Amino acid sequence: MVYGIMKQSGGEIEVSSELGKGTTFRIYLPRSGDTAELPLPSPEIKSVAHRATVLLVDDEDLVRALVREILALEGYRILEASCASEALAVEERFTGVIDLLLTDFIMPGASGAELAASMAARPPQTRVLYMSGYPGETIMTRGALGEGVGILNKPFTAEGLVERVHTVLIAGEQTIRT
Numbered sequence: 483m484v485y486g487i488m489k490q491s492g493g494e495i496e497v498s499s500e501l502g503k504g505t506t507f508r509i510y511l512p513r514s515g516d517t518a519e520l521p522l523p524s525p526e527i528k529s530v531a532h533r534a535t536v537l538l539v540d541d542e543d544l545v546r547a548l549v550r551e552i553l554a555l556e557g558y559r560i561l562e563a564s565c566a567s568e569a570l571a572v573e574e575r576f577t578g579v580i581d582l583l584l585t586d587f588i589m590p591g592a593s594g595a596e597l598a599a600s601m602a603a604r605p606p607q608t609r610v611l612y613m614s615g616y617p618g619e620t621i622m623t624r625g626a627l628g629e630g631v632g633i634l635n636k637p638f639t640a641e642g643l644v645e646r647v648h649t650v651l652i653a654g655e656q657t658i659r660t
Contacts, residue, residue, distance in 0.1 A: 534651055535559040535578055539569045539585040539597060540613065545636070549584070549613075552640045553647065566592035570600055580608050582651055587614040587633075611650045613638075 492512045499505040540546040563569035585594035611632040632650040
């Protein structure tokens, strides 16, 4: 996953390992002064983003920070948690409407699907989008998800994340109540 993030950012990773001496990871990122030409989001995406609240749940701090940053830059309001129990506590304290549960599918404790089931009392407009390092077909063949469930495969690009979140919010692929 780190390799995928580095590649999409225009970076590189070098690994060297020597028995008895350890392993060294060298991470090369583009200079921060360089500006990348990113396509501007459409006005439709911006209008959805400026009124949508996303509950982001992932046990990997790096992934959570990256996704939070990308979506916040697009105008989404982000609530976050590192596990299902923390997400339920965030949900309970939050007084507004959560428009999207964006959760890792496999997490310690409870899975993303178990979290979504626990949140079934939320309003019907709450959507679910699972992130997973497993291919969507693998999750489907294990019977873990029904048809029409939103899945975002890791690693993903910033554009892919924004597009998928937008699609799920607009199309309403699945609500927590299914």
